[in-house]
Amino acid sequence: MKAKNYISGNRKPVILDTDPGMDDAIALFFLMGRQDILEPVAITTVFGNVSIDKTTHNAQKLLKFLDAEEVPVYRGASSPLIRDRVSGEMIHGESGLGEVDFPEPEKSSDATSTPAAVAMAKEIMARPGEITVITVGPMTNLALALKLYPEIKEQIAEVIVMGGAMGQGNRTASAEYNVFADPHSAQIVFESGLSVAMIGLDVTEQSKPGQKERQLLQKLDHPVATKTLEFMDFFKRQMKTDYDMAFHDPCAIAYAINPDIFTTRSMDVRIELTGTYTLGRTVCSRGQEEVKGVMGDPDSRNVKVGLGVDREKFFEELFTSFRKLADTMN
Amino acid sequence: MKAKNYISGNRKPVILDTDPGMDDAIALFFLMGRQDILEPVAITTVFGNVSIDKTTHNAQKLLKFLDAEEVPVYRGASSPLIRDRVSGEMIHGESGLGEVDFPEPEKSSDATSTPAAVAMAKEIMARPGEITVITVGPMTNLALALKLYPEIKEQIAEVIVMGGAMGQGNRTASAEYNVFADPHSAQIVFESGLSVAMIGLDVTEQSKPGQKERQLLQKLDHPVATKTLEFMDFFKRQMKTDYDMAFHDPCAIAYAINPDIFTTRSMDVRIELTGTYTLGRTVCSRGQEEVKGVMGDPDSRNVKVGLGVDREKFFEELFTSFRKLADTMN
Amino acid sequence: MKAKNYISGNRKPVILDTDPGMDDAIALFFLMGRQDILEPVAITTVFGNVSIDKTTHNAQKLLKFLDAEEVPVYRGASSPLIRDRVSGEMIHGESGLGEVDFPEPEKSSDATSTPAAVAMAKEIMARPGEITVITVGPMTNLALALKLYPEIKEQIAEVIVMGGAMGQGNRTASAEYNVFADPHSAQIVFESGLSVAMIGLDVTEQSKPGQKERQLLQKLDHPVATKTLEFMDFFKRQMKTDYDMAFHDPCAIAYAINPDIFTTRSMDVRIELTGTYTLGRTVCSRGQEEVKGVMGDPDSRNVKVGLGVDREKFFEELFTSFRKLADTMN
Amino acid sequence: MKAKNYISGNRKPVILDTDPGMDDAIALFFLMGRQDILEPVAITTVFGNVSIDKTTHNAQKLLKFLDAEEVPVYRGASSPLIRDRVSGEMIHGESGLGEVDFPEPEKSSDATSTPAAVAMAKEIMARPGEITVITVGPMTNLALALKLYPEIKEQIAEVIVMGGAMGQGNRTASAEYNVFADPHSAQIVFESGLSVAMIGLDVTEQSKPGQKERQLLQKLDHPVATKTLEFMDFFKRQMKTDYDMAFHDPCAIAYAINPDIFTTRSMDVRIELTGTYTLGRTVCSRGQEEVKGVMGDPDSRNVKVGLGVDREKFFEELFTSFRKLADTMN
Numbered sequence A, B, C, D: 001m002k003a004k005n006y007i008s009g010n011r012k013p014v015i016l017d018t019d020p021g022m023d024d025a026i027a028l029f030f031l032m033g034r035q036d037i038l039e040p041v042a043i044t045t046v047f048g049n050v051s052i053d054k055t056t057h058n059a060q061k062l063l064k065f066l067d068a069e070e071v072p073v074y075r076g077a078s079s080p081l082i083r084d085r086v087s088g089e090m091i092h093g094e095s096g097l098g099e100v101d102f103p104e105p106e107k108s109s110d111a112t113s114t115p116a117a118v119a120m121a122k123e124i125m126a127r128p129g130e131i132t133v134i135t136v137g138p139m140t141n142l143a144l145a146l147k148l149y150p151e152i153k154e155q156i157a158e159v160i161v162m163g164g165a166m167g168q169g170n171r172t173a174s175a176e177y178n179v180f181a182d183p184h185s186a187q188i189v190f191e192s193g194l195s196v197a198m199i200g201l202d203v204t205e206q207s208k209p210g211q212k213e214r215q216l217l218q219k220l221d222h223p224v225a226t227k228t229l230e231f232m233d234f235f236k237r238q239m240k241t242d243y244d245m246a247f248h249d250p251c252a253i254a255y256a257i258n259p260d261i262f263t264t265r266s267m268d269v270r271i272e273l274t275g276t277y278t279l280g281r282t283v284c285s286r287g288q289e290e291v292k293g294v295m296g297d298p299d300s301r302n303v304k305v306g307l308g309v310d311r312e313k314f315f316e317e318l319f320t321s322f323r324k325l326a327d328t329m330n
């Protein structure tokens, strides 16, 4: 892995691997508003919150809405590597985007011609050492790319994963959804030797908007803010809760823009693949008190695990992006 | 399970199942100082921190030290049900009691004549519905008793377990030592239908003495306080740390004396028996967002999980006991 | 393990651990007819084909039928160590003994006063090095005895297990019923270091009576032969087959009487406890071509695996026993 | 899956997925000699007996030797999907082809430009419903192709797998090497819904040449026969055995040429992925006596399992091919 230092003025080229998904949509807004810092090389889609047909269609609708159809969308995996598919309609609604309306894309893009994993590898090899891959869905596409084209491992700048949890999971007591949905792919990514930042529930659960953030969103008075509020309202109705949805996927974008608002720790992280109750758990070891032979080798600190986030700054970054987007879109 | 209400004035009869172990020793001091509330029916020993020969011998030495050799000691399991034995000399020293001196018991007690599991069952059946079993080591003895004499399940008042963790483990990233050391026995106990209180690391890690508690111990100026300080000093030397050892096992005694100083939550707790990295994890589910079919059945809230402890009151209870013991022993 | 050489004239004392069960009943007939060679020290019962209440009652009925109520029956485990109970009413009928009638035992024997595992251990320690344990049901009782009284390991002459399969299983494609029903107990027994002979399906499937054996049974014209034929008829009706039931459990008795009619091979046998499709498989390795680190250590040939049986001699032994029984019972 | 009926005169187009490997080489000879029946569309290589660099180089050398460099070779996976790589130098020697000499390919072919999985999918989609994939190594390439291009599932005529075992394994007591080397890929293939014929050890162990076949080979007096004999001699020296190597991989070619020389049975076959001792076992169920909920659903007879082979005809087919090859090569 040869990460380049980005000279001020240069943008960081990123591929967003996503299963929209309401918080995926907000993450995409976030990304597209900061094109001064991030360069969206491609959007790759994956099954997850809903089927691959829907997540791909959703990605195209969101780009249409953002007037950014020039960003290529590559359709990816329709199912996990090994396990059966589990999806998230109970949270994200039948369409995956709540009941929130978005315009239809004019034409079917080139989404189906090249599989996401192949496209991802081509983009990476075209700009060796430069591209950051941000996964905010199951990691199937990146896993397939690594298995098909092992040479990309040396040429990816960084992988930023929204996924996993050192503490409690969300889909099960043990596991976070994106890892639970394809734990074998997560293992391929985590044990690849790539530079991986895991932005998991330990961080993203701290990113639930509160009353203050709601009001700031309302004041923005711009389509992306409005859509974000509509997602939040759908979530509350759907889940019958009185708290707001966590902004899981946007945290990965925030990390790409400004990692300094997160506290992280290098840990030995393994994916549990055989447990009866723990399938898909991201076992995080500090590499100290562990029984030899299980894990916790101090030399294997393979993942930078996000443990804390500066909430204030996170929302500041998000709203900055939304404001910039407002300027562009009008 | 038919728990009796203890009328004020009645003592709660308890069996302490233990693998002394330094914090086991402190737990035993704690128990023996509150014989106004707790009635020590028997001490049963188990392999664990050190071998069964040593833990049994240690239990006898501790009772001799406390001038309480009338409490019967029953020697228990020498190995876990299924897995290989893992022990804790690296923490508790070769003898299991640091390098702290205790008097030799005058005679070999009746420790070997009846196995702990058989003795435990006999005591329970002799006082149906009355006895609380406190396990502060691997749960092999209670598991064997339940398998041999299923009828005791209806006659145990409560099981208080020092063991498990909802958060990080200590022996591995996933598992706490007492459960890791015999996960199959833990499963037998946790899924028995018994009323189980799990006083795990989430609570006991909050029970590390600080400067204040050290000073209070020093002021007590009594053999049990002195021995406790010697254990604490051994731990710091042995582990090369600057923090004090957690008082894991004494927390279980505190719960037996006064459960109100703990906050708990009823959860569906399962022991992971097949995981590659998660063997012995106590998977704790709130029974809500889980995938159906894995666990999290809202009707299966089988364990009362300790989540918090009032530190202040915990040490108050402990020192109260030590003071009472001082009165008795002199 | 100190096996004695039995001087001609001395009988081999055996404990039969059983879950009657139709073939268990035939095994008991077989055993009781050869009291010139085998000494039935005790019958211990276990859950299995039917519940522990029924298997215990069946054992008592069978002894009454054989006019042998002096042989003590000890009631054993009602459930497997870890897994859920699976039983065999679909084969053995609701009662466990087909619809075949047996007399009621006059009095409830001492079956419930001492658990089978405890009784087994006492008998073994009373005659150190002498007793052979024959298990023809799930191995829970012997496993519990070994865990409670590890000292018996040195004092058991031999364990003869009806259970396991090197080839296809019967309860699942991978596993034979007695091992599948309590694989954890099987592991305790197989990895105990005891001298174990595994008389599994590879042998017992060769012991299905054919037309010739049916006729010989009919000719015997004695109650035990008649009952055996009634079992065989029930099996054919129940399973809607045109072949006869295998005499699984009687093979273990035949091995106790005359091991020379079997061909065996010392192998490294392990019980699969974590497989998705292979739970309870008896993995048999010849200790040669295996990947190091999995199993197949040439030094660990822990089990003598039955691979072949001389059918002719097997039935000859069985009918000899039945004839002797006829003499005794009349 | 739409398998075409091949009209007499039409050749069956096949992709051979291989890890040469000595028996792979013999399989390739076998295939190339019967181009009247089989059309070699492509050779795809995979890690296995030796590294992907070596297996790819070996495939190219073998085609050069056969004067058939027009058949494209596509380099495939260098490692299994999930597990660590295990290889077979102890059997096939450092190079993978014993110490048997073959000419160097003149130019590095296009082996590296398109990954095997991608090339495989393109060939399949170019001739929908026509192509038979024969895998005689770990199944990683086909698994990746199925995950990347799920649409090929409908367009593969048949998959013929040399791999698996209903009886004893070879790499472990439980597992055959090709499945053991990448069990997760095997599961993807076996549970894909494709028409799979499993030509496993139950059949291929019957294909060891004997004295008669050696003599016939010697009489052929042709380079391919000579090389085959050199492989056989290397095997005997290497393994210090006095029996000949089994012709595992050639059996899969024989099945492609003439399935009628094999007896098969449709079974429910699952790959064990979580077992401690049984990783990579092909669990074969007849779908009858199994416990409901484990496997053995009579409706899921997903694999045609080879149980027997007509040895005579197998070698007849092989030698016919060798003779035809002799005609071509001279």
Ligand SMILES: [Ca+2]
Pocket: A018, A019, A020, A021, A023, A024, A048, A049, A136, A137, A249
């Ligand atoms: Ca997502």
Ligand SMILES: [Ca+2]
Pocket: B018, B019, B020, B021, B023, B024, B048, B049, B136, B137, B249
């Ligand atoms: Ca302890």
Ligand SMILES: [Ca+2]
Pocket: C018, C019, C020, C021, C023, C024, C048, C049, C136, C137, C249
């Ligand atoms: Ca039986």
Ligand SMILES: [Ca+2]
Pocket: D018, D019, D020, D021, D023, D024, D048, D049, D136, D137, D249
């Ligand atoms: Ca091969």
